Structure formats: structure tokens, C-alpha cells
Amino acid sequence: MSAFPPATHDVFALDQLLTDEEKEIKYRTRAFMEREVAPIIADYWERAEFPHELVPKLAKLRLGGATLKGNGCPGQSLVGAAMAVIEIARVDGSMSTFLMVHNSLAMLTIGLLGSEEQKTQLLPRMATLESVAAWALTEPSNGSDASALTTSAKKVEGGWELNGKKRWIGNATFAEWIVIWARRADTGDVNAFLVKKGTPGLQTRKIENKIALRCVQNADIRLESCWVPDSARLPGVNSFKDTNVVLAISRIMVAWQPVGLAMGVYDMANRYLRQREQFGNPLAAYQINQEKLQRMLGNIQAMTLMAWRLSKLYEQGKLDHATSAMTKAWNTLRGREVMALGRELLGGNGVVSDFLVAKSFNDMEAIFTYEGTYEVNALVAGRQATGIAAFKALPKKGKKQSTADLAMAGQSPNPKDQQ
Incomplete structure (x- = not known):
């Protein structure tokens, strides 16, 4: 496969929403992923192996710790951290998930909920990726x-x-x-x-x-x-409610991940349609292909804007659980559509991992499900819209709810967890 395709997905000039620091994080991460990761990652993906050789190189980008400050962490803005997430996901969803688990789940838990001794002992080495969590x-x-x-x-x-x-x-x-x-x-x-x-x-x-x-x-x-x-x-x-301190941020990052995967698939499909010829014309000349490509592009603009606004609401202290759930559900649903259209546009080459599209097509399935399935996130948003919890089990008349009933309802048997 030739070099990774150039980025052609930002038709709304969404870069203008970023600070200079956020742009710098975005472009140095993009350069690294295109140069170091794109040429070799499909082989690792096929073998289901993690590319440990890339970790010391990734560490030089100074992304470890993301939004945390102190103890060697960079103290990035939420959007800045998201720019690293999407640029990594644009080339490879697995590497993006690796860093998100390390930064926005494990390190964040220690940084927000750990003791000073735990932070001092663990975070500096985790920030340099010498220690993975x-x-x-x-x-x-x-x-x-x-x-x-x-x-x-x-x-x-x-x-x-x-x-x-x-x-x-x-x-x-x-x-x-x-x-x-x-x-x-x-x-x-x-x-x-x-x-x-x-x-x-x-x-x-x-x-x-x-x-x-x-x-x-x-x-x-x-x-x-x-x-x-x-x-x-x-x-x-x-x-259990203390998990929300961490999940509030990690769910935002998961809402950004489909944006990155979609950007990569669009860029690959756009170049492919221009270069490949059938019946004497480039595939890009056919109306049906242009319609699919612009639909992919429109989805990406909408997904980016939703994730960006979600991040800003968090920074302003105005984010609620339902809005976060709706954004994650919407972006993975629309991202799934982008994956499917990209796979169609590449024809037979859309099912081999050498062309990023097949790999990302499969990777999106995991993101559609983790950090709350599409259905659960949609119902959380629906609960806010209607005031009715669709996933709350109703006890039979005259019957007290059992622990099993509460578990089915997505509730903890311990009342303290519901405070």
C-alpha cells in the first residue's frame, strides 16, 4: 500500500475551533501516525499482536496523562487530548484504545481519586509510558x-x-x-x-x-x-457513583474515537475513487460514488461538532449524563455508516486489511459497543427526553424488588450507590 492519504475531511474549517496548542497536538500526532504506524500496523492487526516497539516512540509525543496536571503529566485541554485520540484513531483504532484506557481510565482514576503518595509513585512513569496501566x-x-x-x-x-x-x-x-x-x-x-x-x-x-x-x-x-x-x-x-468522576471524561473520549476512524476511512476512500479507473473513468466520476462520499463527509462534520460541543459543555461544568450518552450513541451510529459506505466504495479491496478501511470497519464494531452499548446510551438519552426509564424493571404488584430485579434495571443492590 502507498503512503497514508492526505487529510481532506475538514471542509467546514473546524480547525478554527482549536487553540494553537490543540492544533500542535493534532498535527504532531498525525505526522507520527502516518510516518511510524500506518506502514506496519495492518500486519500487527492481522496477527492480533500489540506493537510494543511503537510505545517508546509514542512516548516522545508527550501524550501520557493527557488532561492531568503535575507528576509529569502535560495538563492538556480536553479538546487537546481529544485531538490525539482522533489522529491516532484515523490510522488505527487499536492504538487509540490503548492510549485511551491508559490515560482516560487508569491514569485518570489515580489522578482524580488516588492518594498523593499513589500519584507521586505511579503517575510520572505512566506519563512517559514506561509503566502501562x-x-x-x-x-x-x-x-x-x-x-x-x-x-x-x-x-x-x-x-x-x-x-x-x-x-x-x-x-x-x-x-x-x-x-x-x-x-x-x-x-x-x-x-x-x-x-x-x-x-x-x-x-x-x-x-x-x-x-x-x-x-x-x-x-x-x-x-x-x-x-x-x-x-x-x-x-x-x-x-459506585465515584466511577462517574472518571467515566464523564472517558465517555467524551469514546465519543471522539468514531470521528477519527471516520476521518481515516473518508480520506482513504476519497483518494481511492480518484486513482482507480473502471470503464474508462475514475470511480470518482460516477454520481452514485459521489453521493456516498459526500454523505460520509457530512457525517464527519456533524460528528466532530457534536463531540467538540460535548467537550466544551464539560469544561463549562454544564455537561449532563444524557447529553454525553446521546453523543456517544449518535457518533458511533453515524461512524458505522461511514465505515459501511467506505467499504462499499473500495469494492473488493474494502475487505482486505491492507487498505485501512476493512480494519476500521471492524474496529468500529467494538467502539459501537464499549463504554455503554448504543442501545443503553440511546435509552439514557431517551430517559431524559421523556422522564421515563425504559430499562428500569418494574416490580410485580405487591412484590418488593429483589436484588436480581435491581440488577436488571441497571441499579446497584446497595442503596448508597444510588445517591
């Missing part, structure tokens, strides 16, 4: 219904004993530190713990046979009498 909330039986987590933390002499299972945990097979969310056995409150690689009782196993984000090393985690010291507990986490 993972974040473990999802369980085999609890995806969107995350508040029903069953992994337990039992207080024992000098520390805590963790037992349970986690699933779909990105970076977990090689991360030095994993943030584990668990429910206290004595009070039912949700806490978070830092578990180091190699800790007895911690087992990680790579999930095989994925069709999306194949470079991301998602893992099943098993915790069997896994002991961690008292210093491993994050003091800022005392109930």
Missing part, C-alpha cells in the same frame, strides 16, 4: 449493568483480599498496574484497588478470536485470594 470494571456477567459488579474485597490484616472475575480488560496482559473495582464484603460499598502485575492470585488471559481492535490485548482476569496492602486502595473511591 489497565482499568478493570466490566465482569463476565455485567457489561452495561456495571453497578451490579460482584468482585469482592474482604478486609484482612494489613490489607485486602480480592476475589472475582473481570472481562474485556484492555492492556491487562502486559500492564504493570491494573485498577480493580470491587465491592466490599462488609459494607457493600464499591472501592478501587491498585494491583501490580505478578501479584499472587492475579491471573490474566488474552481473549482470542476478536474481529475488532485486534491489536488491543483484552483479557479475562481472575482474582483468587489476591492480597493487596492497605496502601493499594484508592481513598477517593467509596461507592
Whole structure:
């Protein structure tokens, strides 16, 4: 495959919405991805391997820690951090997810909810990517219904004993530190713990046979009498609602990810239509192809504007959960359409990973689902619009709601988590 195509997707001059610093982050990240990652990433994706060789080079971009300040972190604006996310995703969704898990989930949790000692000890090396982190909330039986987590933390002499299972945990097979969310056995409150690689009782196993984000090393985690010291507990986490401090930002980043994938697929399809000829004309000359291409382009402008406005609402302290959910749902839905149109426009070449399109087509399927499925995010937005919770289980007449009923409703059995 030839060099990565030039960027031709910003027809609304959306760069004018960015500060000089945000533009600088965007363009240095773009240059790195086109130069270092694009020529080799398809091979890693096919083998479902993570490109560890790229991590020291990625570290030189000074993206580790993103919006966090101090302890070696760059203190980027939310939009600045998003520019790195989309430019990485434009070339490869897996690398974008790797950095998002490290920055906007694991490091953010430590930076916002950890002790000063934990921040001082861990964040500087994480900011330089010398130490990679993972974040473990999802369980085999609890995806969107995350508040029903069953992994337990039992207080024992000098520390805590963790037992349970986690699933779909990105970076977990090689991360030095994993943030584990668990429910206290004595009070039912949700806490978070830092578990180091190699800790007895911690087992990680790579999930095989994925069709999306194949470079991301998602893992099943098993915790069997896994002991961690008292210093491993994050003091800022005392109930499940504390996850919202982190998820408010990470969900914004996930809303930006489809924008990046869509930009890359559009740029690839635009160049392909101009270069490839059929029946004596470039494919770009045919009206049906032009209609598909402009629809892709229109989606990208709308997706970008929604994600940008979402970021600004957060910075102004005006963001609500429903708006965030609606943006994530909309952008992944429209992004999915861009992927499908791009795949169609490349014909047979749209199903081979050498041309970015097939890879991104598959990667979008994971983003459509994680950080809340499309359906759950749509219903969260619908709940705000109507005042009616569609996913709240209604008890039978005269029957008190059971723990199972509450779990089905997306509620925690612990009333403290609902405060």
C-alpha cells in the first residue's frame, strides 16, 4: 500500500475551533501516525499482536496523562487530548484504545481519586509510558449493568483480599498496574484497588478470536485470594457513583474515537475513487460514488461538532449524563455508516486489511459497543427526553424488588450507590 492519504475531511474549517496548542497536538500526532504506524500496523492487526516497539516512540509525543496536571503529566485541554485520540484513531483504532484506557481510565482514576503518595509513585512513569496501566470494571456477567459488579474485597490484616472475575480488560496482559473495582464484603460499598502485575492470585488471559481492535490485548482476569496492602486502595473511591468522576471524561473520549476512524476511512476512500479507473473513468466520476462520499463527509462534520460541543459543555461544568450518552450513541451510529459506505466504495479491496478501511470497519464494531452499548446510551438519552426509564424493571404488584430485579434495571443492590 502507498503512503497514508492526505487529510481532506475538514471542509467546514473546524480547525478554527482549536487553540494553537490543540492544533500542535493534532498535527504532531498525525505526522507520527502516518510516518511510524500506518506502514506496519495492518500486519500487527492481522496477527492480533500489540506493537510494543511503537510505545517508546509514542512516548516522545508527550501524550501520557493527557488532561492531568503535575507528576509529569502535560495538563492538556480536553479538546487537546481529544485531538490525539482522533489522529491516532484515523490510522488505527487499536492504538487509540490503548492510549485511551491508559490515560482516560487508569491514569485518570489515580489522578482524580488516588492518594498523593499513589500519584507521586505511579503517575510520572505512566506519563512517559514506561509503566502501562489497565482499568478493570466490566465482569463476565455485567457489561452495561456495571453497578451490579460482584468482585469482592474482604478486609484482612494489613490489607485486602480480592476475589472475582473481570472481562474485556484492555492492556491487562502486559500492564504493570491494573485498577480493580470491587465491592466490599462488609459494607457493600464499591472501592478501587491498585494491583501490580505478578501479584499472587492475579491471573490474566488474552481473549482470542476478536474481529475488532485486534491489536488491543483484552483479557479475562481472575482474582483468587489476591492480597493487596492497605496502601493499594484508592481513598477517593467509596461507592459506585465515584466511577462517574472518571467515566464523564472517558465517555467524551469514546465519543471522539468514531470521528477519527471516520476521518481515516473518508480520506482513504476519497483518494481511492480518484486513482482507480473502471470503464474508462475514475470511480470518482460516477454520481452514485459521489453521493456516498459526500454523505460520509457530512457525517464527519456533524460528528466532530457534536463531540467538540460535548467537550466544551464539560469544561463549562454544564455537561449532563444524557447529553454525553446521546453523543456517544449518535457518533458511533453515524461512524458505522461511514465505515459501511467506505467499504462499499473500495469494492473488493474494502475487505482486505491492507487498505485501512476493512480494519476500521471492524474496529468500529467494538467502539459501537464499549463504554455503554448504543442501545443503553440511546435509552439514557431517551430517559431524559421523556422522564421515563425504559430499562428500569418494574416490580410485580405487591412484590418488593429483589436484588436480581435491581440488577436488571441497571441499579446497584446497595442503596448508597444510588445517591
